Amino acid sequence: xxxxxxxxxxxxxxxxxxxxxxxxxxxxxxxxxxxxxxxxxxxxxxxxxxxxxxxxxxxxxxxxxxxxxxxxxxxxxxxxxxxxxxxxxxxxxxxxxxxxxxxxxxxxxxxxxxxxxxxxxxxxxxxxxxxxxxxxxxxxxxxxxxxxxxxxxxxxxxxxxxxxxxxxxxxxxxxxxxxxxx
Amino acid sequence: xxxxxxxxxxxxxxxxxxxxxxxxxxxxxxxxxxxxxxxxxxxxxxxxxxxxxxxxxxxxxxxxxxxxxxxxxxxxxxxxxxxxxxxxxxxxxxxxxxxxxxxxxxxxxxxxxxxxxxxxxxxxxxxxxxxxxxxxxxxxxxxxxxxxxxxxxxxxxxxxxxxxxxxxxxxxxxxxxxxxxxxxxxxxxxxxxxxxxxxxxxxxxxxxxxxxxxxxxxxxxxxxxxxxxxxxxxxxxxxxxxxxxxxxxxxxxxxxxxxxxxxxxxxxxxxxxxxxxxxxxxxxxxxxxxxxxxxxxxxxxx
Numbered sequence: 495x496x497x498x499x500x501x502x503x504x505x506x507x508x509x510x511x512x513x514x515x516x517x518x519x520x521x522x523x524x525x526x527x528x529x530x531x532x533x534x535x536x537x538x539x540x541x542x543x544x545x546x547x548x549x550x551x552x553x554x555x556x557x558x559x560x561x562x563x564x565x566x567x568x569x570x571x572x573x574x575x576x577x578x579x580x581x582x583x584x585x586x587x588x589x590x591x592x593x594x595x596x597x598x599x600x601x602x603x604x605x606x607x608x609x610x611x612x613x614x615x616x617x618x619x620x621x622x623x624x625x626x627x628x629x630x631x632x633x634x635x636x637x638x639x640x641x642x643x644x645x646x647x648x649x650x651x652x653x654x655x656x657x658x659x660x661x662x663x664x665x666x667x668x669x670x671x672x673x674x675x676x
Numbered sequence: 677x678x679x680x681x682x683x684x685x686x687x688x689x690x691x692x693x694x695x696x697x698x699x700x701x702x703x704x705x706x707x708x709x710x711x712x713x714x715x716x717x718x719x720x721x722x723x724x725x726x727x728x729x730x731x732x733x734x735x736x737x738x739x740x741x742x743x744x745x746x747x748x749x750x751x752x753x754x755x756x757x758x759x760x761x762x763x764x765x766x767x768x769x770x771x772x773x774x775x776x777x778x779x780x781x782x783x784x785x786x787x788x789x790x791x792x793x794x795x796x797x798x799x800x801x802x803x804x805x806x807x808x809x810x811x812x813x814x815x816x817x818x819x820x821x822x823x824x825x826x827x828x829x830x831x832x833x834x835x836x837x838x839x840x841x842x843x844x845x846x847x848x849x850x851x852x853x854x855x856x857x858x859x860x861x862x863x864x865x866x867x868x869x870x871x872x873x874x875x876x877x878x879x880x881x882x883x884x885x886x887x888x889x890x891x892x893x894x895x896x897x898x899x900x901x902x903x904x905x906x907x908x909x910x911x912x913x914x915x916x917x918x919x920x921x922x923x924x925x926x927x928x929x930x931x932x933x934x935x936x937x938x939x940x941x942x943x944x945x946x947x948x949x950x951x952x953x954x955x956x957x958x959x960x961x962x963x964x965x966x967x968x969x970x971x972x973x974x975x976x977x978x
Contacts, residue, residue: 509732516722516729540715542706545722550887551804553737553894556729580895581734 506642513556513582514636515545520555520579522572525562527589527622534625546632552578557635560612563591563604566664569611570671573661576612576650583647584639586631587614590621597621610660613646686771687759691907693770693927694758698906699723701913701935705942712946727902735895739800746796747893747900753789754908757782761915762839764930765847765923777837779827782915787816789908793901797889808888811953812879818960819869825968826863830856830919833975839918846922853920858971860920864940865964869956870912873945876956884950913937 521531534541535548549555552575564572576585587608590596595606608614615638618631638644650657661671703723710717737743760778763770775781790812797805831837833856834845846852853860869876880888890901913934917924921937924930951959 509729512725512729512732516726537713537715540710540717542710542718543716545718545725548882550882551891551894553892554887554890554898555894556733580736 510640510642514639517544517546517557517632517635518549518555519546519557519559520549520552520575521559521561522575523561524564524568525560525589525591527561527591530622530625530628531559531561534628539625539629541629541632544629544632544636552576553580555579556582557584557586558612559586559588560592560608561588563589563596563598563601564608565604567603569605569661570665573611574671581647582644584615584635584644585612585646586635587617588628588631589623590619593617593619605664611657613649613657615644615646683771683773690758690763690770690772691755693763694907694910695903697931697934698908698910699727699903701909701938702906704935705938708942709946723902723906727899730895730899730902733895735897737892737894737897739892742795742799743892744796746793746799747897747904749792749796750789751900751904751907753785753792754904754911756785756788758907758911758914760785760839761911762843762918762923763914764927765843765925774839778839779831779837779842782839783824783827786912787820789904790816793889797892800892802892804886804891805889808879808881808885808891811885812889814953815869815872815876815878815956815960818957819866819964822862822960822964822968823866823870825965826859826866826971829859829862829968829971829975832972833859833978839915843918843923851920851922856971856974858967858974862964862967862971863916863920864937865967866960867912867916867937868941868944869960871909871941873941875945875948875951877945877950878953878956881950909938910934 521528523531533539535546541547552558556579558572558576558579560572576583585608587593591598591604592608592614595601595604598604599606605611616631616635618627620627623631635644700720700723703718703720706722707717707720759773760782762772762774794809794813797809830842830852834842836842836845842852849855872879879885880890885891890898893901914930916937917930917933921933924933
């Protein structure tokens with residue numbers, strides 16, 4: 495009865511419903527995009543009514559929000575932060591810079607495609623995306639969670655070698671990172 | 677009536693009621709805060725969703741034994757205090773384990789949880805946790821003194837150390853809120869620190885300390901802390917109602933009285949920015965301490 499397929503389906507449905515309505519966001523705000531987060535969270539757009547709330551540390555967070563470009567220096571820290579988050583975890587790429595480099599397309603020390611290093615679940619396009627777009631992105635993520643399709647964390651575990659290989663190509667072997675940060 | 681099964685069932689029911697009421701109050705406080713800030717705000721049951729999500733998260737953190745035991749200490753302290761505080765007058769519906777001298781026992785057990793949590797936070801090795809623990813213990817030194825003075829004044833005035841006796845006194849003389857007003861004032865001002873809402877949220881200050889002692893705890897640990905926090909909130913509110921507002925005869929009366937008390941730290945917090953540590957301690961050693969002294973004098977003279 496307990497391990498039967500249908501009861502598992504029901505349990506997943508309830509869990510996904512709770513995950514969908516309670517999204518705790520860790521905003522990694524080095525890029526210029528962080529300026530759009532305060533209006534999204536405060537009175538004008540009020541993301542808290544959807545259950546979206548800020549989290550203080552990676553241990554408590556569900557979503558890693560990468561707001562804007564990542565330099566090769568901060569990439570290592572972001573990956574450590576991502577690996578410290580607890581399953582289930584999701585990544586939102588915020589702004590054009592995370593998709594194809596945006597205005598930093600020919601920069602020598604920023605990464606262009608975030609998806610090579612972290613499994614991105616939802617992209618929010620724009621430079622900068624307005625708070626409406628951010629809320630729409632969260633809506634898309636909620637939809638994916640409800641359908642059980644937001645499984646970036648599983649992809650990261652399965653293709654760990656691929657993601658780490660891409661990281662090594664950029665930082666070389668000068669900076670030693672543990673295999674996985676629990 | 678007095679069988680062991682009755683007590684065990686009563687304990688379980690008490691804990692569940694405390695959990696539900698505490699969680700709902702915290703959700704209502706989020707909603708009311710949102711309305712004060714002219715937002716729509718989350719639904720009042722948002723905290724239940726958060727708790728369920730946290731409980732269903734996988735948790736793979738290991739920093740050592742005390743780190744695992746810290747949230748358990750918190751939970752134990754909350755459950756012990758909720759079992760000792762009488763929920764309704766005359767022990768109706770909810771059996772409890774109170775005894776002579778339980779007020780003194782409560783004074784000890786109410787700081788047991790934070791101290792256990794401090795040990796757990798110390799082992800995580802996170803600098804934010806260490807700073808949060810230091811701040812929390814300093815703040816505790818601040819508000820415990822007026823709180824203890826208020827309770828000692830009550831004990832001296834009515835020559836008893838039992839909660840049930842104090843509740844029985846109020847059946848004849850009326851609420852202690854009016855017959856010993858200074859003790860009530862000192863205790864309410866100490867409660868502002870006990871609830872750790874702004875301006876006394878220096879322990880978990882999210883923008884400053886990354887939630888302080890909790891910063892290395894996620895998932896199921898956070899769920900344990902959240903539920904123990906809500907149980908403890910219910911215990912504290914019921915204690916105030918029992919001590920100063922004549923207890924309650926039924927659950928509806930209890931809910932109205934506790935929510936009235938709960939509005940004090942909540943509304944005070946909405947209009948106040950966060951204090952620094954030394955400002956918070958200076959606050960508690962100012963007027964609350966003065967009212968504590970007045971309460972002692974009042975208890976000795978009358």
